[in-house]
Amino acid sequence: MIVTIIGLGLIGGSFALALKDNGLAERVIGVDTDPAHAAKALELGLVDELRPLETAIADSDLIVLAIPVNAIPLLAVKILNRVERQVVMDMGSTKEELCEVIAQHARRGRFVATHPMWGTEYSGPEAAVRGAFAGRSVVICQRELSDPDAVELVEGIYERIGMPIIEMEAEEHDLHAAYVSHISQVTSYALALTVLEKEREDEKIFALAGGGFESTVRLAKSSGEMWIPILLKNKYNVLDVLREHIHQLQIMRRMIERDDAEGLRGAIGKANSIRRIIH
Amino acid sequence: MIVTIIGLGLIGGSFALALKDNGLAERVIGVDTDPAHAAKALELGLVDELRPLETAIADSDLIVLAIPVNAIPLLAVKILNRVERQVVMDMGSTKEELCEVIAQHARRGRFVATHPMWGTEYSGPEAAVRGAFAGRSVVICQRELSDPDAVELVEGIYERIGMPIIEMEAEEHDLHAAYVSHISQVTSYALALTVLEKEREDEKIFALAGGGFESTVRLAKSSGEMWIPILLKNKYNVLDVLREHIHQLQIMRRMIERDDAEGLRGAIGKANSIRRIIH
Numbered sequence: 001m002i003v004t005i006i007g008l009g010l011i012g013g014s015f016a017l018a019l020k021d022n023g024l025a026e027r028v029i030g031v032d033t034d035p036a037h038a039a040k041a042l043e044l045g046l047v048d049e050l051r052p053l054e055t056a057i058a059d060s061d062l063i064v065l066a067i068p069v070n071a072i073p074l075l076a077v078k079i080l081n082r083v084e085r086q087v088v089m090d091m092g093s094t095k096e097e098l099c100e101v102i103a104q105h106a107r108r109g110r111f112v113a114t115h116p117m118w119g120t121e122y123s124g125p126e127a128a129v130r131g132a133f134a135g136r137s138v139v140i141c142q143r144e145l146s147d148p149d150a151v152e153l154v155e156g157i158y159e160r161i162g163m164p165i166i167e168m169e170a171e172e173h174d175l176h177a178a179y180v181s182h183i184s185q186v187t188s189y190a191l192a193l194t195v196l197e198k199e200r201e202d203e204k205i206f207a208l209a210g211g212g213f214e215s216t217v218r219l220a221k222s223s224g225e226m227w228i229p230i231l232l233k234n235k236y237n238v239l240d241v242l243r244e245h246i247h248q249l250q251i252m253r254r255m256i257e258r259d260d261a262e263g264l265r266g267a268i269g270k271a272n273s274i275r276r277i278i279h
Numbered sequence: 280m281i282v283t284i285i286g287l288g289l290i291g292g293s294f295a296l297a298l299k300d301n302g303l304a305e306r307v308i309g310v311d312t313d314p315a316h317a318a319k320a321l322e323l324g325l326v327d328e329l330r331p332l333e334t335a336i337a338d339s340d341l342i343v344l345a346i347p348v349n350a351i352p353l354l355a356v357k358i359l360n361r362v363e364r365q366v367v368m369d370m371g372s373t374k375e376e377l378c379e380v381i382a383q384h385a386r387r388g389r390f391v392a393t394h395p396m397w398g399t400e401y402s403g404p405e406a407a408v409r410g411a412f413a414g415r416s417v418v419i420c421q422r423e424l425s426d427p428d429a430v431e432l433v434e435g436i437y438e439r440i441g442m443p444i445i446e447m448e449a450e451e452h453d454l455h456a457a458y459v460s461h462i463s464q465v466t467s468y469a470l471a472l473t474v475l476e477k478e479r480e481d482e483k484i485f486a487l488a489g490g491g492f493e494s495t496v497r498l499a500k501s502s503g504e505m506w507i508p509i510l511l512k513n514k515y516n517v518l519d520v521l522r523e524h525i526h527q528l529q530i531m532r533r534m535i536e537r538d539d540a541e542g543l544r545g546a547i548g549k550a551n552s553i554r555r556i557i558h
Contacts, residue, residue, distance in 0.1 A: 117487055117488075118490070119490070119491060120490070136490075137486045137487060139487070164486070166483075166486050166487070176483050176484070176487050177487065179473075179474050179477060179484065180474065180484055180487045180488045180492045181487070181491055181492060183470065183473065183474075184470065184491045184492050184494075184495040184496070185491065186528070186531055187466055187470060187495060187528070188491075188495060188550075189531065189546065189547055189550040190524060190527040190528045190531055190550075191462065191463065191466060191524060191527075192550040192551075192552075192553040193527045193546060193549060193550050194458075194462065194520060194523045194524040194527050195458050195459065195462075195553070196549065196550070196552065196553065197523060197527070198458060198519075198520065198523055204445075204455050205455070205458065205459055205556050206556050206557075207416045207443070207445050208396055208416060208418070208445070208455050208456065208459045208460070209396075209459045209556065209557060211397070211398070211399070211415075212398060212460055212463045212464065212467075212498050213459045213460060213463050213557070214557050215463075215494040215495070215497055215498070216463040216466060216467060216494070216495050216498065217463070217553055217557060218494055218557065219491050219494070219495065220550045220551065220553045221551060221553060221554050221557075222551075223547075223551075224543065224544050224547035224548060224551070227547065228540050228543045228544060228547065231535055231543065232535065232538055232540060232543075235535055235536075235538070238535060239532065239535060239536060240477075241473060241477065242528065242531075242532050242535070243532070244473045244476060244477055245469060245470060245473040245528070246525060246528050246529065246532070248469040248470075248472045248473050248476070249465070249466070249469045249521065249524070249525050249528070250525065252465055252468065252469055252521075253518065253521050253522070253525070256510055256511065256514055256517060256518060256521070257514075257518060259511055259514070261507050261511065264503065264507045264510065264511075265503050265507060267468065267472060268468055268502075268503035268506065268507065269503060270472060270475065271467075271468040271469075271471040271472050271475070271499045272471075272499065272500060272501075272502075272503070273471075273475065274471040274474070274475065274496055274499045274500060275500050277474075277484050277485050277488065278485075278488060278492070278493050278496060278497065278500075
């Protein structure tokens, strides 16, 4: 199978490695609007060749969109305009707008809307990780609107990579993603800003920062280029979760102000039940 | 050297292992008010014997307080009342009140106030970790008020375990600790509560929760018994940081509401500079 990957960063680059390592692609063609990224991806062996999008589509069996979510819907339509037998898929973190935009396209069936639940705080082709994705879930939205052969191809790839597949409506996906992914990003940025705002003595933070700080602030290293479009495309869900999160922080703040150990015990006891969910 | 460890949980248990593994203690005596914890610590081989505090002090060279911070100051005084040549140290996460309480004690010199910057989200003797502490920093407060031989003993232990030593004033320690440790705890609890409040479908969260969510919410599994005293003892610093953190979240919320990509770019670019501090 010949695969074209558009966007040779963290996700596209890691996916290219997964395809090659699992014998899923004979040839991976890379497309990236950033010439430095493209050259780096070729140099790192993530892709076998670089091509302009136009010529890549015709020669490919599968075209993968791994670009920021604000750029996906329009490019998805433009690519669908040009495909016949090929399968097109995306790997973006928001799904509602994309699914709406392509819903009535004559070639909708060739598209499979996916979101593999994996990432790191790094970006660009150098951030590509061998063995990424394995063991994490992947969401497929509006599976029933994709042609059976297209679904089979894409699910076959994800299964081979070791990702359990979850079917979900696009709206449902975006709501859950706000809770289990997008909010963590916002709080991590805000936490980094809090510390940087108040702590002028970098050396002291560095020396003291233990594992807890690192794990909660790690995501603040993530690129805005990827995350700003996600936060804005999933605006209403993100705002909803953010409102609730600020509310919970204010409740804890009031308990601390009032030395309300009993209240804190109740809140923390409840928070502890997250153990059910993450192990 | 014979060491008595008071509090056989995550910190005390891990410290016991570190002392034994590094050949620093011939014998570790365990003291814990919870008989089940005490029995478990003995069964796990964290300590060599269990004793009531009274008899343990007389036979020890070093007495280690590894109990919740609200219980440290009074017990520190009671132990100082009974020691002669022995060294006493604590491992608590707040230092200001403790240092104030023991400041004028006739045996102040026998005490070394320390805070090793290590922990996990688990608690109790089963949570004790072999090889903990290594590579993390340890803060020593009011070092000049401890006798030289007491400092030498305690610093020698931490050096042997592989912990760089930082000297700091107690007030300074508590302020920095609020920023690099205590705030992460509060946000993590609040994040868990946010998700649990809104997401009734545990299975979906579990399936979707990627690495980002896990790392920011992990701390929410931490025991209230340890953390409530820390948050209340360091109340004013914690409230200060919490206020700033909520403010930063509100700024990001407004930017998202207004589709202010430019503003978000600025904020995230600034947050990214946390890369300087955590690698």
